[in-house]
Amino acid sequence: MASDDDTSEISFELPTPPQRGGRGRGGRGRGGRGRRGGRDEEDRIISLQTQRRVQTEELIEKMSELQLRKLAGQLFARQPGLVFDALSSINDSVRPPSESLPVGWCRCGNCREMATDAERKCCGQRPALCISQTPHFSLYCLEDGYLRLHRQYRDDVLVFDEAREPGEDNREYRYAAYRQFIFWQHGALGRGNRRSIPSCCIWRIRDKYPDPHGQYTGFLPHL
Template sequence: MCCEKRKEFAKDKVENMSDREVKDFLLEVVEQHPAFVLDLMERTAVQPQGHHPPPTAGGQNLPWCSCGKCRDMPTPVERVCCGRNPDTCPSLVPDFNILVLDEAVLALGRLYRQDALVFPEDDNYNKANRHQAYRQFTLWVHGRLRVGKRKVIPSCCTWKIKDKYPDPYGQYVGYSAGRLN
């Protein structure tokens, strides 16, 4: 079944559920994907019809930003926007929350990195999740890159990751072109 058909099928199923079934279903989703539900609740907080709050710390009218979610970056090479309009910014897509920010997905990625690639676990939980989230984003958007090949992650997505897994002192490494470039 293609994505649109699956989406319509799911909508139809939800429409035909009783209030109790919807509540039980939602509690099961919370049980399996709490980060996704909390992020969605935060984004869809009750607002007057047609009113959308300004993006937190984003939307600084940066000349290089088209999505309105970017924040200034420390170096010119990092001043990259996704190039999308405000409604289609990747940092707002539900897949971003699942594939890039979900703690279980990140834990699995870190486990693979430790096991298959023999990289040690980082003791700093937020730093480990943040760096794995950067890897997840790159894999999701660009696929597997060759050794030494790196891509700049858009500011809007970088900051969404940093907001979810912050450094307590606000000290971030930033983009590195790599040793082989």
């Protein structure tokens, strides 16, 4: 079984996807694009997210209340974890406040206290550049569609059954997000090579896909 923080110590540069090995382009690599290239990519991601949101809202506007109720019932049947989103929207007290707790080892201002020294890691960026707040992180680690594809592919390859319980569904989303983060920052590490994830990123993932009882395994350096 994967740990809730299936990952380890990392030093960050820029929050951009890793270069794939074997396909180098000489001087045209990531460093050669400069700040403008990074800004263009960020603008492109924001534009795509905006287009998706607008199209979704337009589709919802065209549906009747009866159609929306029927669709909601189908979604709850397919993804039981949605019940916790519904409960949170009805009762704001279901989840704890998302404000981070002040901790001395955090530089970005978004980390919270962790159970072990191995988990007390910050992304190392100043608040305006915190990795957990970038559009790249949202796209690679918090997009339900990407994470579901990742889960489905992994389940098919490893012949895993689809999660059935609401808590299991959210847990599988967290694991998928952790794996996405590690692959994004480090590429494929290989079996037994584990890295921890910064606290700020861990908690943004946990806030999006919470455990119903607030119980998390944490980082296990050795399995």
